[in-house]
Amino acid sequence: MKINAQRLLENLDRYAQIGKMGETGVERIALSKEDQQARDLLKSQMIEAGLDVHVDRMGNMIGIRKGKQDDKPVAFGSHLDTVYAGGRFDGVLGVLAGLELIQTLNDNQIETDKPLALINFTNEEGVRFAPDMMGSHVYAGMADLAEILKSPAYDNANESVGSCLEAIGYAGEMDPGAIQFDAYYELHIEQGPVLELEQIDIGVVEQVQGIYWTRYTVKGEANHAGTTPVYYRKDAGFTAAKLQQYIGEYCRKKEGSVLTTIGSIKFSPDAINIVPDSAMFTLDVRSTNETLLKKAQLEIDEFITETVEGDGLSFEREEMVRFSPVRFPLVMTDSVQTATKSLRLTYKRMPSGAGHDAQMMAHHCPSTMIFIPSVRGISHNIAEYSHDRDVENGANVLLQAVIGRSGIS
Amino acid sequence: MKINAQRLLENLDRYAQIGKMGETGVERIALSKEDQQARDLLKSQMIEAGLDVHVDRMGNMIGIRKGKQDDKPVAFGSHLDTVYAGGRFDGVLGVLAGLELIQTLNDNQIETDKPLALINFTNEEGVRFAPDMMGSHVYAGMADLAEILKSPAYDNANESVGSCLEAIGYAGEMDPGAIQFDAYYELHIEQGPVLELEQIDIGVVEQVQGIYWTRYTVKGEANHAGTTPVYYRKDAGFTAAKLQQYIGEYCRKKEGSVLTTIGSIKFSPDAINIVPDSAMFTLDVRSTNETLLKKAQLEIDEFITETVEGDGLSFEREEMVRFSPVRFPLVMTDSVQTATKSLRLTYKRMPSGAGHDAQMMAHHCPSTMIFIPSVRGISHNIAEYSHDRDVENGANVLLQAVIGRSGIS
Numbered sequence: 001m002k003i004n005a006q007r008l009l010e011n012l013d014r015y016a017q018i019g020k021m022g023e024t025g026v027e028r029i030a031l032s033k034e035d036q037q038a039r040d041l042l043k044s045q046m047i048e049a050g051l052d053v054h055v056d057r058m059g060n061m062i063g064i065r066k067g068k069q070d071d072k073p074v075a076f077g078s079h080l081d082t083v084y085a086g087g088r089f090d091g092v093l094g095v096l097a098g099l100e101l102i103q104t105l106n107d108n109q110i111e112t113d114k115p116l117a118l119i120n121f122t123n124e125e126g127v128r129f130a131p132d133m134m135g136s137h138v139y140a141g142m143a144d145l146a147e148i149l150k151s152p153a154y155d156n157a158n159e160s161v162g163s164c165l166e167a168i169g170y171a172g173e174m175d176p177g178a179i180q181f182d183a184y185y186e187l188h189i190e191q192g193p194v195l196e197l198e199q200i201d202i203g204v205v206e207q208v209q210g211i212y213w214t215r216y217t218v219k220g221e222a223n224h225a226g227t228t229p230v231y232y233r234k235d236a237g238f239t240a241a242k243l244q245q246y247i248g249e250y251c252r253k254k255e256g257s258v259l260t261t262i263g264s265i266k267f268s269p270d271a272i273n274i275v276p277d278s279a280m281f282t283l284d285v286r287s288t289n290e291t292l293l294k295k296a297q298l299e300i301d302e303f304i305t306e307t308v309e310g311d312g313l314s315f316e317r318e319e320m321v322r323f324s325p326v327r328f329p330l331v332m333t334d335s336v337q338t339a340t341k342s343l344r345l346t347y348k349r350m351p352s353g354a355g356h357d358a359q360m361m362a363h364h365c366p367s368t369m370i371f372i373p374s375v376r377g378i379s380h381n382i383a384e385y386s387h388d389r390d391v392e393n394g395a396n397v398l399l400q401a402v403i404g405r406s407g408i409s
Numbered sequence: 410m411k412i413n414a415q416r417l418l419e420n421l422d423r424y425a426q427i428g429k430m431g432e433t434g435v436e437r438i439a440l441s442k443e444d445q446q447a448r449d450l451l452k453s454q455m456i457e458a459g460l461d462v463h464v465d466r467m468g469n470m471i472g473i474r475k476g477k478q479d480d481k482p483v484a485f486g487s488h489l490d491t492v493y494a495g496g497r498f499d500g501v502l503g504v505l506a507g508l509e510l511i512q513t514l515n516d517n518q519i520e521t522d523k524p525l526a527l528i529n530f531t532n533e534e535g536v537r538f539a540p541d542m543m544g545s546h547v548y549a550g551m552a553d554l555a556e557i558l559k560s561p562a563y564d565n566a567n568e569s570v571g572s573c574l575e576a577i578g579y580a581g582e583m584d585p586g587a588i589q590f591d592a593y594y595e596l597h598i599e600q601g602p603v604l605e606l607e608q609i610d611i612g613v614v615e616q617v618q619g620i621y622w623t624r625y626t627v628k629g630e631a632n633h634a635g636t637t638p639v640y641y642r643k644d645a646g647f648t649a650a651k652l653q654q655y656i657g658e659y660c661r662k663k664e665g666s667v668l669t670t671i672g673s674i675k676f677s678p679d680a681i682n683i684v685p686d687s688a689m690f691t692l693d694v695r696s697t698n699e700t701l702l703k704k705a706q707l708e709i710d711e712f713i714t715e716t717v718e719g720d721g722l723s724f725e726r727e728e729m730v731r732f733s734p735v736r737f738p739l740v741m742t743d744s745v746q747t748a749t750k751s752l753r754l755t756y757k758r759m760p761s762g763a764g765h766d767a768q769m770m771a772h773h774c775p776s777t778m779i780f781i782p783s784v785r786g787i788s789h790n791i792a793e794y795s796h797d798r799d800v801e802n803g804a805n806v807l808l809q810a811v812i813g814r815s816g817i818s
Contacts, residue, residue, distance in 0.1 A: 227601030
C-alpha cells in the first residue's frame with residue numbers, strides 16, 4: 001500500500017495558495033485570517049475523510065478515525081502556521097501527509113486496530129505570540145492554558161491568544177490533553193542541509209536539541225558622535241559588537257556540538273550621528289547535550305558580565321525560553337527505521353536542530369519524527385523547497401510507521 | 410553694554426515649551442507643526458524687534474536690521490529644529506542670543522555701521538530629511554535647491570522638503586543666497602565635554618571636523634538557527650560584528666585624531682531563530698585633518714572588503730555625506746577671542762566635533778563659531794544642559810564680536 005503522491009502534492013499546492021507570498025513562499029501567521037482559512041479547509045477535508053473533529057481550548061484540531069479496538073489513538077500531524085515570509089512545507093507537510101495517510105486507508109478500505117488521530121497544533125512557530133510550540137506545549141500539560149491564552153501579540157498588546165482564537169472561531173471546548181494518545185509521529189522537512197549533502201532519503205530523528213533563548217540589553221550613554229571624545233564614551237553598540245563576535249566564534253570553536261545565533265539586534269536611539277545608549281540583542285543557543293548547553297550559556301553569560309563591566313557599562317538579561325534536549329524512545333525511532341527499510345529507502349539516525357511539536361508531545365506519549373531533505377537546507381524562507389519524490393517518500397514512511405504501530409489485521 | 414540675561418533665559422524657556430519632551434527635552438523636527446509654531450513665534454519677535462523679515466525658497470528666515478551704511482549685513486544665528494528627543498539649547502540658543510543682541514541694541518538705541526542679519530536656517534539636524542545643514546548648504550550655493558526640495562522624508566516617501574515647506578507656510582520667494590553677508594557668527598553649545606572638564610568659559614572655534622557618512626549592507630543568507638551547521642552559514646550579523654568591532658577600535662587607537670561611530674544597525678529578517686541574511690549599519694567618520702579622514706575611510710573600506718570577502722559574503726556601500734573639514738579665517742576667530750578677552754572670560758581655541766551651519770556659511774562669507782560648555786558633554790539628548798551663566802557669557806561674546814565687526818560710531 002502506497003500513498004497517492006499526486007493527491008498529496010496537489011493538496012500541498014492548494015494550501016500554499018493560502019497566504020501565498022511571491023512565487024513559492026507562504027505567510028500564514030498563527031491565528032491570522034490565513035490560518036483561519038487553512039484551518040477551515042483542513043476541517044472540511046477531515047470531515048470529508050470521515051474523521052470526527054475535535055477542537056480544544058488551545059485551538060488544537062484533532063481528527064479521530066475509529067479503529068477496531070477501543071484503544072488510545074496513534075497520532076500524527078504537525079502545524080499549519082508559518083513564520084513571516086516562510087515556505088510551503090514547514091509544518092503543513094506533516095498535517096497533509098497525515099490526511100493523505102487517512103485517505104489512503106479509506107481508498108483501501110482498511111480499518112486499523114487502534115484508532116488514528118490527525119492533529120494540527122496551534123502556533124508552532126511563535127512568531128506573533130510567545131511561546132512557540134504553543135499548542136503541543138499546552139496539550140502535553142507543560143504550560144498553563146489560562147496563562148497562555150493571555151499571551152499578547154508582539155505587535156499589538158490589545159490582541160491575545162485567547163481573543164484571536166475567538167476571532168477566528170477556533171476557541172474549542174475540549175480540554176487540551178483530554179484525548180490520550182498511544183504515540184505521536186511527525187513528518188517534517190529537515191530544515192537543514194545534512195540529508196541533501198549526504199544524499200540520504202530519510203532522517204530518523206533520535207533527539208531534539210535543547211533551546212535556550214535569552215534577550216540582552218547593554219546600557220550605555222547616548223552622546224553626539226562628533227563631539228564626544230572616545231575616552232568619554234559609553235558606547236553600548238561597541239560593547240555589544242564584542243559580545244556578538246564572542247558568541248559567533250563560540251559555536252565555530254565547538255564544531256557542531258553547540259549552536260549559537262544572534263538573529264535580532266536593535267540600537268537606541270538608532271541614529272547615524274548618536275553613540276547608542278542601548279543595544280538589545282537576542283541569543284539562541286542549542287545543543288542535543290544538556291551539559292554542553294548549560295555550559296555554553298554559562299560561559300557566554302560570564303563573558304558578557306566581564307566585558308560589559310570591563311567597559312564600564314551595565315546590562316539587563318531576560319530569559320525567554322529554556323527547553324531541555326529531548327531523546328525519543330528507541331521503540332519509536334526503530335519503528336521509523338523499520339518502515340524506511342521496508343520501502344528500500346536510505347536513512348540516517350540524526351538529531352533535530354529545530355524545535356518541533358514532537359518534543360512537547362514526547363512528554364505526553366512515545367513520540368518521534370521523520371525528516372525528508374530540504375534543498376540547500378533553506379527554511380523559514382520563501383525559497384524553502386523539498387523535491388516531490390522526497391515528499392512522497394516521507395508520506396509513505398509515515399504511513400508504514402503508523403500502521404506498524406496501530407496494527408492492521 | 411551687556412545683553413539682558415533674564416530676558417534671554419525666559420525666551421529660551423518659552424521656545425522649550427514648543428515640542429517639549431519630558432521635563433527638559435524638546436522634539437521639534439524640521440518642517441513639523443512644532444517647527445512651524447517656533448518659526449511663527451520667531452517671526453513675530455523679529456517684527457516686534459523692528460527687523461525686516463525675509464524667507465527664502467529654502468525656508469531660511471532672515472531678519473535684517475538697517476545700519477548707518479548701505480553695506481553687507483553682519484549675520485548671526487543658527488537653527489530652531491532639533492533631533493528626535495533632543496535638548497533645549499542645540500540651535501535655538503544661537504537664534505535667540507542673536508535676537509537678544511538686537512533687542513539689546515534697541516534698548517540702547519544703538520545703530521550699527523553695517524546692517525545686521527539674524528538667521529534661522531532650515532533643517533540643520535537632517536533627522537527627517539537629508540542632508541543635514543540643509544538650509545545653509547543651499548544658502549551658500551553648495552547644493553541644488555530644486556534637488557533638495559524633492560528630498561523625501563525618511564518615514565514617508567509622499568512627503569518632500571518642498572511639500573512640507575508649503576504645508577507649514579515657509580516656502581518663501583527670495584532666492585537663497587540673494588542677500589550677501591559680510592560675515593557669519595554662530596553661538597552654539599559645545600555638545601562635547603571639553604570646556605566643562607577644563608573649566609573654560611568660551612570655545613573659540615577654529616575649524617569644523619570633516620564628516621563622512623556611509624551606509625553598509627552586508628549580505629549573507631537567511632537560515633534556520635537550529636538546523637544550519639556553522640560551516641554552512643553565511644551569517645551577515647556575525648560578519649558585521651567583526652566590522653563593528655574593528656571600527657570601534659579604530660578610533661580608540663587613533664587617540665582623538667579620528668572619530669568613528671556606528672549609530673544605527675538593522676538585521677533582516679531580524680528574528681531570534683533566523684541567521685540574518687542582511688546586516689545594515691551606518692558609519693560616521695570625523696576628523697579636522699582631511700588626510701587622516703580620507704585615510705581612515707580608506708582603511709575601514711579595505712578592512713570591510715577583506716573581511717566580508719574572506720567570510721564568503723558580499724556587501725553594498727552607499728556614500729551618504731562627504732563634508733571636508735573647514736578652517737575658519739583668523740580674522741574671525743581673533744574677533745571672537747578679542748571679544749572674550751574684553752569680557753574677562755577664559756577661552757580655548759578648539760575644533761567643532763559636530764557639523765554646523767557655520768561650516769556651510771564659510772563658503773559664503775568669513776564665518777566662525779562661539780561655544781559655551783555643555784554639562785557632561787551631553788547633547789542630542791533630553792538631558793542636554795548648559796548653565797545660565799554660560800548662556801549669558803556666550804550671548805555677550807556674540808554681542809561684542811558682532812558689534813566689533815559691524816562697527817558702532
